[in-house]
């Protein structure tokens with residue numbers, strides 16, 4: 001155990017029940033090793049309301065910390081070891097622009113329900129809450145899209161067009177019933193020339209990290225590893241997902257590796273997602289299942305939370321000098337509605 005690891009462990013011991021460290025599966029191994037709770041975005045959102053600790057240290061990117069702060073109990077402090085870790089995709093949907101587009105889409109009286117991937121800012125979640133919409137994660141996107149389609153005349157899915165299209169495909173919603181919006185900084189470009197009457201309207205954003213993975217890599221992996229199984233996260237391009245054996249959320253990918261290690265020892269699993277998770281699964285199942293990455297996909301923001309930064313946060317908490325995350329009070333009500341709608345629809 002190195003000095004930093006030992007110091008984090010000592011502070012955890014000292015803070016005891018006053019502290020809960022939560023971390024996303026995509027964090028690096030040294031950080032994950034200290035977490036009391038790990039999960040994907042949905043699991044972490046579900047767990048926050050049940051945490052009683054005075055301090056929640058959230059190891060993840062900024063939007064995840066904001067969601068934790070929204071769902072935390074009054075008086076609970078949420079701390080981010082690296083507040084500068086942002087999700088590039090979450091910045092693709094400025095709240096003001098989303099409001100403008102929703103105003104344009106609903107100007108004729110059409111009821112368009114926004115459905116926002118959890119990878120969005122607090123401001124965007126507030127706009128979604130105001131318009132009667134909800135948040136979703138990759139684990140419940142199908143359930144939530146089905147719900148949203150039942151609510152009104154159409155759905156605006158944002159910001160990830162790939163997740164939107166992959167989810168629509170699972171629901172059997174044909175491409176000609178979808179439309180990727182053409183936007184500029186002021187709103188819709190020539191709205192009259194766009195097929196806005198389609199039931200699924202998609203914001204033109206995506207995760208640049210997952211989008212690096214290309215369809216040809218699935219074929220290359222099969223050629224290099226005959227008989228392998230190829231799976232990917234639904235933030236990847238639909239053209240890649242079509243060439244995979246299966247696709248699903250982070251939790252699905254973790255379970256798939258465990259299943260193969262158990263049921264088909266010696267087999268090879270190729271995973272298309274952020275590489276930190278793939279590396280951890282490769283180490284976990286070494287000797288039973290060969291887990292390999294489909295290709296390079298490293299999120300610089302996820303890697304910003306380090307064990308040293310976690311130590312600095314715990315030290316500040318122990319000294320009473322930590323500055324918890326603050327969220328803009330006016331946005332909390334509507335943003336929380338968009339999150340709690342998801343938890344309600346998904347039976348939580």
Ligand code: SF4
Nearest residue numbers: 087088089207209299
């Ligand atoms: S991998 Fe993509 S979705 Fe995840 S935090 Fe990085 S940019 Fe955001």
